[in-house]
Amino acid sequence: MPTLVAKAREGDPRSVARLISLVENGDPALPEVAAALAPYAGRAQVVGLTGSPGVGKSTTTNELVKALRAAGRRVGVLAVDPSSPFTGGAILGDRIRMQEHTTDRGVYIRSMSSRGQLGGLSAATPQAVRVLEGAGCEVILVETVGVGQAEVEVASLADTTLVLLAPGMGDAIQAVKAGVLEIADVFVINKADRPGADATYRDIQGMLGLGERAAGDWRPQVVRATAVRGEGIDDVVAAIEKHRAWLETSGNLTARRERRAAVEVEAIALGTLRARIGDLKEGTALSTLAAAVAAGELDPYAAAEQLIKGL
Amino acid sequence: MPTLVAKAREGDPRSVARLISLVENGDPALPEVAAALAPYAGRAQVVGLTGSPGVGKSTTTNELVKALRAAGRRVGVLAVDPSSPFTGGAILGDRIRMQEHTTDRGVYIRSMSSRGQLGGLSAATPQAVRVLEGAGCEVILVETVGVGQAEVEVASLADTTLVLLAPGMGDAIQAVKAGVLEIADVFVINKADRPGADATYRDIQGMLGLGERAAGDWRPQVVRATAVRGEGIDDVVAAIEKHRAWLETSGNLTARRERRAAVEVEAIALGTLRARIGDLKEGTALSTLAAAVAAGELDPYAAAEQLIKGL
Numbered sequence: 065m066p067t068l069v070a071k072a073r074e075g076d077p078r079s080v081a082r083l084i085s086l087v088e089n090g091d092p093a094l095p096e097v098a099a100a101l102a103p104y105a106g107r108a109q110v111v112g113l114t115g116s117p118g119v120g121k122s123t124t125t126n127e128l129v130k131a132l133r134a135a136g137r138r139v140g141v142l143a144v145d146p147s148s149p150f151t152g153g154a155i156l157g158d159r160i161r162m163q164e165h166t167t168d169r170g171v172y173i174r175s176m177s178s179r180g181q182l183g184g185l186s187a188a189t190p191q192a193v194r195v196l197e198g199a200g201c202e203v204i205l206v207e208t209v210g211v212g213q214a215e216v217e218v219a220s221l222a223d224t225t226l227v228l229l230a231p232g233m234g235d236a237i238q239a240v241k242a243g244v245l246e247i248a249d250v251f252v253i254n255k256a257d258r259p260g261a262d263a264t265y266r267d268i269q270g271m272l273g274l275g276e277r278a279a280g281d282w283r284p285q286v287v288r289a290t291a292v293r294g295e296g297i298d299d300v301v302a303a304i305e306k307h308r309a310w311l312e313t314s315g316n317l318t319a320r321r322e323r324r325a326a327v328e329v330e331a332i333a334l335g336t337l338r339a340r341i342g343d344l345k346e347g348t349a350l351s352t353l354a355a356a357v358a359a360g361e362l363d364p365y366a367a368a369e370q371l372i373k374g375l
Numbered sequence: 376m377p378t379l380v381a382k383a384r385e386g387d388p389r390s391v392a393r394l395i396s397l398v399e400n401g402d403p404a405l406p407e408v409a410a411a412l413a414p415y416a417g418r419a420q421v422v423g424l425t426g427s428p429g430v431g432k433s434t435t436t437n438e439l440v441k442a443l444r445a446a447g448r449r450v451g452v453l454a455v456d457p458s459s460p461f462t463g464g465a466i467l468g469d470r471i472r473m474q475e476h477t478t479d480r481g482v483y484i485r486s487m488s489s490r491g492q493l494g495g496l497s498a499a500t501p502q503a504v505r506v507l508e509g510a511g512c513e514v515i516l517v518e519t520v521g522v523g524q525a526e527v528e529v530a531s532l533a534d535t536t537l538v539l540l541a542p543g544m545g546d547a548i549q550a551v552k553a554g555v556l557e558i559a560d561v562f563v564i565n566k567a568d569r570p571g572a573d574a575t576y577r578d579i580q581g582m583l584g585l586g587e588r589a590a591g592d593w594r595p596q597v598v599r600a601t602a603v604r605g606e607g608i609d610d611v612v613a614a615i616e617k618h619r620a621w622l623e624t625s626g627n628l629t630a631r632r633e634r635r636a637a638v639e640v641e642a643i644a645l646g647t648l649r650a651r652i653g654d655l656k657e658g659t660a661l662s663t664l665a666a667a668v669a670a671g672e673l674d675p676y677a678a679a680e681q682l683i684k685g686l
Contacts, residue, residue, distance in 0.1 A: 095676035105671040190675070318669065325675065326665035330652055332679035337648050341641055354637035358629065363413035364501070364636065365406035368643035375683075 065093055069100040072199050075138075080172055080199045087191040088176050098191065104198045106321055108140070109308050112221065113207045115228030120254040124228060124291040124300070125207045131297050132203050133170055140196035140204040143175040144189055172196060175209075187331040189221060190324065221324050223317065224307045226300070228252045229268065231260035245271060248284050250303045256288035256296060282310050340375050349374050376404055380411040383510050391483055391510045398502040399487050409502065415509045417632060419451070420619050423532065424518045426539030431565040435539060435602040435611070436518045440482055442608050443514050451507035451515040454486040455500055483507060486520075498642040500532060501635065532635050534628065535618045537611070539563045540579070542571035556582060559595050561614045567599035567607060593621050651686055660685050 071079035086097060111128075115121055125141060132139045176192055189206060196204050206222055227248035251268050253261055268286050277283060285303040289296030311317035341350075353370055356362035382390035397408060422439075426432055436452060443450045487503055500517060507515050517533055538559035562579050564572055579597050588594060596614040600607030622628035652661075664681055667673035 095674070098674035098676045102668075102674040103671050106669060187675075321669040322662065322665045325668035325678075326661050328675045329661065329664055329668060329678040329682060332675055333652060333682045334645075334649060336679055336683060338645060341644060350637050350640065351633065353640055354633045357413075357636035357640060358417060358632040360414050360416040363406070363409035364498075364639045364643055365409045367636075367640040368647055371640060371644045372647060372686075 065096050066100060069097065069198065072195060073104075075169060075199050077169070077172060080195060081174070083195045083198075084174055084176060084192050087188050087195065090188075094191070098194065101194045101198045105194060106197070108193070108197045108201050108204045109224065109304075110193055110204045110206060110222045111304055112225040113205060113228065114225070115252075115254075116230075119228045119230045120291050121207050121209075121228055124252065124254060124289065124297075125205055127291045127294050127297045128205060128300065129171055129173075130294075131301050135301075137202045138170045138200050139172070140193075140199070140201035141171070141173040142189065142192055142196070142204065142206045143173075144177075144206060144208050172199065172201060187328055187335060190328045221327065223311060223320060224249045224304055226250045226252055226304070228254050229264055230255045231258045231264045245275075249282060249307045250300070251284060251286045252296075252300055253286065253288045254291050257290045257293075261288065280314060282307065282314075282316075337375065341371070376407050377411060380408060380509065383506060384415075386480060386510050388480070388483060391506060392485070394506045394509075395485055395487060395503050398499050398506065401499075405502070409505065412505045412509045416505060417508070419504070419508045419512050419515045420535065420615075421504055421515045421517060421533045422615055423536040424516060424539065425536070426563075426565075427541075430539045430541045431602050432518050432520075432539055435537075435563065435565060435600065435608075436516055438602045438605050438608045439516060439611065440484075441605075442612050444481055446612075448513045449481045449511050450483070451504075451510070451512035452482070452484040453500065453503055453507070453515065453517045454484075455488075455517060455519050483510065483512060498639055498646060501639045532638065534622060534631060535560045535615055537561045537563055537615070539565050540575055541566045542569045542575045556586075560593060560618050561611070562595060562597045563607075563611055564597065564599045565602050568601045568604075572599065591625060593618065593625075593627075648686065652682065 068079050068082060072083050083097060085091075086094060091097075113121055113125060122143075125143075129139050129141060174192070176188070193204055193206070225247050227250070229251060231253065253264050253268070255261065265286060265288060272284055272286070285306065287296060287299045287303050289300055291297065308317075311320065350371060353362065353367040357364050357367050379390050379393060383394050394408060396402075397405060402408075424432055424436060433454075436454075440450050440452060485503070487499065504515055504517070536558050538561070540562060542564065564575050564579070566572065576597060576599060583595055583597070596617065598607060598610045598614050600611055602608065619628075622631065661682060664673065664678040668675050668678050
């Protein structure tokens with residue numbers, strides 16, 4: 065295990081791949097891996113990307129990788145699919161589209177789902193981020209495939225969260241409904257060459273104008289892009305860098321990362337407790353209590369209390 | 376609280392309603408209520424009803440209530456909607472359809488969702504069942520609205536599980552996919568007057584023939600009914616009673632209820648632990664650990680371990 069981490073530290077892609085697989089599968093060696101990676105925590109800027117299907121997330125990610133590589137940054141990409149391992153099609157498509165980067169040792173691209181990981185994706189994603197940080201990535205793009213509360217949560221576990229919209233999809237309204245308005249640091253109006261792009265831009269600016277903001281608070285940036293032609297990507301990169309600068313000068317970077325670590329620790333703790341209760345099923349503690357409850361000798365709350373004491 | 380339980384014991388509908396609301400809302404007084412109700416656990420036969428939308432669950436439930444009332448049994452009905460409190464329309468429709476029973480003190484009908492309950496519906500439903508048992512119900516029908524893993528799980532928390540199918544809906548195949556084949560004690564082919572009913576009957580019998588069964592095991596019954604005309608309902612009741620008799624003579628009733636109690640206790644224990652970790656957020660323990668993780672001084676697994684020790 066120390067060898068694997070050491071090789072990943074040198075940027076060996078196969079070692080990085082194996083470590084992320086350990087994370088995905090909830091390998092028993094994870095705590096050991098996490099301990100070895102801890103010192104490298106927080107070295108990268110983590111950028112979350114979310115938005116409805118068809119809005120151009122993968123194309124935008126691909127163009128961002130190009131732009132960041134052109135600026136000499138080492139880049140990691142995690143395409144996260146919280147729903148299931150069965151959407152392989154879409155992910156495979158994304159992977160192929162990104163294959164122009166596969167011979168570049170400065171880019172690491174990986175799709176992942178949470179199979180056995182204690183605490184699900186809210187624990188697995190930060191662990192995968194740590195692996196990429198350990199491997200020397202300076203920017204890590206976390207792209208969430210699909211749309212829903214889980215995706216929004218994963219994307220919001222970032223230093224900077226990008227929400228992608230496209231004109232004519234009713235996305236401004238959808239964004240409000242899905243609660244992404246609260247988590248977006250940068251809005252990207254993609255497909256900005258299409259009719260309705262200006263209206264979407266105005267809608268978003270209008271909604272941002274309604275929110276109250278204290279002096280010194282971040283005002284979400286709204287950027288127009290046409291990723292498929294590479295247009296506006298420099299503006300997106302500039303917005304990301306501006307947000308990073310604000311995070312550092314305002315002291316919000318540390319606050320945000322501590323909040324993220326709290327979510328992560330909580331998810332792992334709950335997963336561990338769930339596993340331990342599962343282990344108890346193998347023994348007699350739970351079945352003895354259950355028999356007493358079924359017989360009406362004990363109520364289930366009192367039984368749960370006894371179960372917890374035995375953990 | 377003791378007064379409320381005492382009044383519910385006498386069958387007062389308003390007290391029963393208030394107790395089930397306490398269950399739904401995860402009221403802090405729940406452990407006290409549970410303790411007061413514990414002695415009456417296991418007095419009713421709990422019958423789960425599940426099946427795809429449109430298969431006729433509510434009509435069948437309604438007819439079963441009629442038949443059971445005609446036989447002089449006190450009946451409780453729980454219409455469970457695990458997904459959300461926003462499907463009020465369908466539930467309201469069901470309630471109205473069942474209003475012919477509302478003046479009958481021998482029937483208690485209630486729709487419920489799990490809002491604040493620790494452990495969700497897997498804990499809330501058994502608690503509501505206990506309330507109805509305490510109120511003297513002899514048969515409790517747990518009808519799950521909607522379709523999905525959660526519904527299947529809730530329905531399987533019963534002494535006897537009914538799976539409803541209808542001809543021409545591809546339901547036999549759907550049943551296999553949804554995993555209901557494993558949980559069904561009785562299959563009801565509803566709308567048996569429609570074309571394709573015989574084919575559905577044969578499909579199910581064929582699939583049941585494929586499974587291996589030890590001597591003395593229960594062979595799921597397959598019953599044809601046309602609930603909207605009240606046809607075949609007596610056969611359904613007979614199948615339910617036959618299953619109950621088998622449960623008792625084979626010793627499976629106790630085994631099944633102990634398994635159910637184990638699920639319930641586990642769900643409550645996990646919910647309690649989750650709430651306690653939530654309480655820790657208010658304090659400084661989690662934030663101190665999170666700060667150490669964010670700073671790279673501690674890995675998240677070690678932090679989770681420390682968090683658990685502090686519970």
